[in-house]
Each structure stands twice: as C-alpha cells, then as structure tokens.
Amino acid sequence: MPRSEAPLPRGYRPASALTAEVHAIYRSLTGEDCLADVYLSPRMGARTAGLYRCVAGSHQIVLSRRYLELCTREQIEDLVRHELAHYHLACTGHPRAGHGPLFRQLMRTWQFDRFPDREILRRIAAQQPRLRHLYLCPAGHEHWLSRHPKRRATSCALCSPTYDHRHRLRYSGISRKE
Ligand SMILES: [Zn+2]
Ligand SMILES: [Zn+2]
Incomplete structure (x- = not known):
C-alpha cells in the first residue's frame, strides 16, 4: 500500500520512534501488526490531543x-490507546x-478511561498566539x-449590514500574531 502518497497537513512531522512505540502497544493489545503511522503536530493541542484518520488508504x-x-507517561499511554481504538475500529x-458503544467496550478491555486532560488543553490554548489576517474594504476599513x-x-x-459585493473585503497580504 503506497503510504507516502497521502497529503499531510502543514507542519505534521513523522515520528518514527513514537510510531515504533505505538506499534508495540497495539501488538501487546491485539497480537497484530499496526499499519498506522504516527505524526506529531506542532499546532494541535488547544482543543484535542490527538486524532486518527485514514487518508487514501493510509492510516495516520x-x-x-x-x-x-x-x-x-500514563496520559501518553491513555492517549495512544484512545487513538489506537479508533484505528482498530476502522x-x-x-x-x-x-x-459509541463499541469504543466504550474497547475502553474497558484495553483499560483506558481518561480523555485528554482539559487543564493541559487549556494551558496550550492560552499559549498559542492567534494569527490574524488584515482584510480591507474598498473604503479602507x-x-x-x-x-x-x-x-x-x-x-x-x-x-453595508448585509453582503454587498461593492464592499467586498480583500486580503491585504498582511498577517500578524497576537
Ligand atoms: Zn476519540
Ligand atoms: Zn468598509
């Protein structure tokens, strides 16, 4: 299966050591080989700690x-089992x-019961500078x-209070973090 062809969102980095670790965990849980690759995202973390997806036959x-x-360390184990459960069900x-019920059943068999730590997500969200883009209308607002x-x-x-193409906003090319 050509696993390298799936497009990766900007900033995702393949994590080979982590991939090996995740595969070992999956093998210990199911006795089977895991075909998912693990990536690290520098931007994720404000709303969710991880995700599983299948893109063009490639498990990520x-x-x-x-x-x-x-x-x-314990929370990493939980997070990994959580995403592996999505992978396994897929x-x-x-x-x-x-x-749903099938997922919760796996939570019991694989023994993970905590969702991402809300406090950590909150801390990450607070640290992330938000990118703003400057748009201008023809009048210069x-x-x-x-x-x-x-x-x-x-x-x-x-x-104009409602959409009016004469007052359409155009990107100025300027973005900044705040
Ligand atoms: Zn989930
Ligand atoms: Zn205006």
Whole structure:
C-alpha cells in the first residue's frame, strides 16, 4: 500500500520512534501488526490531543507535540490507546463507531478511561498566539480576521449590514500574531 502518497497537513512531522512505540502497544493489545503511522503536530493541542484518520488508504495517528510535552507517561499511554481504538475500529469494519458503544467496550478491555486532560488543553490554548489576517474594504476599513473566508466572499459590515459585493473585503497580504 503506497503510504507516502497521502497529503499531510502543514507542519505534521513523522515520528518514527513514537510510531515504533505505538506499534508495540497495539501488538501487546491485539497480537497484530499496526499499519498506522504516527505524526506529531506542532499546532494541535488547544482543543484535542490527538486524532486518527485514514487518508487514501493510509492510516495516520496524529498527536499534539505540546500535549506530549506537558502530560504524564500514563496520559501518553491513555492517549495512544484512545487513538489506537479508533484505528482498530476502522480496521475491523467500524470506521464510524466514534466514541459509541463499541469504543466504550474497547475502553474497558484495553483499560483506558481518561480523555485528554482539559487543564493541559487549556494551558496550550492560552499559549498559542492567534494569527490574524488584515482584510480591507474598498473604503479602507480594516478587518482583522482570524481565518481566511473560504466558501463565501465577505463584505465590510461597516459599509453595508448585509453582503454587498461593492464592499467586498480583500486580503491585504498582511498577517500578524497576537
Ligand atoms: Zn476519540
Ligand atoms: Zn468598509
């Protein structure tokens, strides 16, 4: 299976030592080989500590680098088992099991019962500088948006209360952290 072809979000780093560790944990739990690769994300951690996803047949477990730095060894084990449970369910025909009954059953058999430490997530969120992007309307009003509008064009609320293409906002090319 061509595992290297799946696109990775910016900033994700393959973590080979961690991958080996995660594979060993999976083998100890199921007796089977784990086909997921583990990546570290420098940005994840404010809302969630990890995720499992399958992209173009490639199994990926992404863990928050900051969370791993701040949590205990025991919490790492929990986090890994949590994401492995998602992986396991996806591989055994339950990709949409979520945190439902099948997942909770695995929590009991694999003995992990704590979700990410809310306090650590809160600390990470507080440390993350937020990126703001400067958008300008034709009249020159400044709008610092937290994300680039994706689907719909956005117009200046100061010039027009409802969307009006004549007051459409355009990205100035300037972004800053605050
Ligand atoms: Zn989950
Ligand atoms: Zn305006």
